[in-house]
Amino acid sequence: GQSLEQPSEVTAVEGAIVQINCTYQTSGFYGLSWYQQHDGGAPTFLSYNALDGLEETGRFSSFLSRSDSYGYLLLQELQMKDSASYFCAVRGSNDYKLSFGAGTTVTVRA
Amino acid sequence: DGGITQSPKYLFRKEGQNVTLSCEQNLNHDAMYWYRQDPGQGLRLIYYSQIVNDFQKGDIAEGYSVSREKKESFPLTVTSAQKNPTAFYLCASSIDGTGIYEQYFGPGTRLTVT
Numbered sequence: 001g002q003s004l005e006q007p008s009e010v011t012a013v014e015g016a017i018v019q020i021n022c023t024y025q026t027s028g029f030y031g032l033s034w035y036q037q038h039d040g041g042a043p044t045f046l047s048y049n050a051l052d053g054l055e056e057t058g059r060f061s062s063f064l065s066r067s068d069s070y071g072y073l074l075l076q077e078l079q080m081k082d083s084a085s086y087f088c089a090v091r092g093s094n095d096y097k098l099s100f101g102a103g104t105t106v107t108v109r110a
Numbered sequence: 111d112g113g114i115t116q117s118p119k120y121l122f123r124k125e126g127q128n129v130t131l132s133c134e135q136n137l138n139h140d141a142m143y144w145y146r147q148d149p150g151q152g153l154r155l156i157y158y159s160q161i162v163n164d165f166q167k168g169d170i171a172e173g174y175s176v177s178r179e180k181k182e183s184f185p186l187t188v189t190s191a192q193k194n195p196t197a198f199y200l201c202a203s204s205i206d207g208t209g210i211y212e213q214y215f216g217p218g219t220r221l222t223v224t
Contacts, residue, residue, distance in 0.1 A: 030209055042200065043153070045212035087152055091209030096141075096160060097168060098209055100152040 002026045002092050004101035011107045018075045020104045022088035025069065030091040032064050032071045033098065038084045046073070046086075075106065083108045112137045114216035116201050121221045123195075131186045131219045133201035139214070141207035142184035146170060147198045147218075156199075159184055160207030188221065195223045 004024045012018045022032065031050040035043040047055055049064035049071060061074040075082055085103040092099070114135045123129045135142065141160050145153040155168030159178040173192025178184050184203075188195045198220050202213040 033212070042215035042217050043202075043213075044215070048210075048212065050210070096207045096209045097155055097158065098143075098213065099155075099169075100145075102150075102152040 002090055002099035004088055004090060004099060006086075006088055006101040006104050008102065009105045009107070011109065012078055013109050014078055014080060016078050018078060018106060020073045020075070020086050020088075020106070022071050022073070022101055023069055024071075024088070024090050024101075026090050026092040026099075028092045029066060029069075032062075033089045033091075034060075034062055034073045035087045035089060035100075036084050037087065037103070043087065078108050080108050080110070082106060114201060114203055114214055116199075116216035116219050118219060119217065121219055123221070123223050125223055126190045127223075128190060129188050129195075129221065129223075131188065131199055131201075131221070133184045133186065133216060134182055135184075135201075135203045135214075135216075136182060137203055137214060138181070139203035139205055140181070141204045142178065143202040143204075143213065144168075144174070144176065144184070144186045145200045145202065147200060153200065156186065158207070188223075195221060197221060 006022045033048045034046040037043040047062035059076045064071040087103045089098045089100045143158040144156040157176045159165035175187045201216040204213045205211040
């Protein structure tokens with residue numbers, strides 16, 4: 001099976017940088033994804049890393065180290081609208097399911 | 111406008127009743143998924159389907175049933191056997207079932223059973 005760990009909460013001010021770490025244990029590994037969910041809404045896809053390294057998409061970047069079973073999501077130039085929950089998810093190579101972490105609630109203060 | 115629709119947004123039922131949650135997609139995706147989310151928790155997979163007329167149990171399938179008779183539709187029935195059915199239910203789809211491609215989520219159905 002798969003297990004993922006990420007911090008439960010992070011608070012930061014507008015304009016700051018936040019890093020959300022995710023460590024995982026899987027039976028096989030295919031890739032690490034990140035999703036954003038605003039309160040009461042549907043999760044939306046942010047990024048996917050299958051190979052080691054940094055992927056940058058605008059203000060958000062995602063990093064993966066397969067050897068360390070570790071990844072992170074970096075939120076830069078924080079805005080109030082970035083207040084949401086962020087989930088990491090992994091797909092092991094033994095099945096086709098995505099397993100999600102419990103989520104990190106990011107609160108952005110003025 | 112392509113997307114996933116779930117209805118209704120809020121659903122109230124009495125204990126002991128079965129209830130069916132609707133999920134429809136017009137994205138022409140092969141794979142569809144049902145997740146359950148409880149307050150402050152992540153998404154837990156109930157059932158998934160990689161292709162029409164085929165589906166597999168996820169991590170918490172007990173007390174739930176699904177069907178996949180059409181590519182566009184993947185209804186979920188919450189049966190009276192499900193001990194704690196009150197939750198937020200999310201349906202998702204992806205191009206295929208390999209897990210590589212992003213999943214697109216519907217707006218969710220919030221089920222309350224009393």
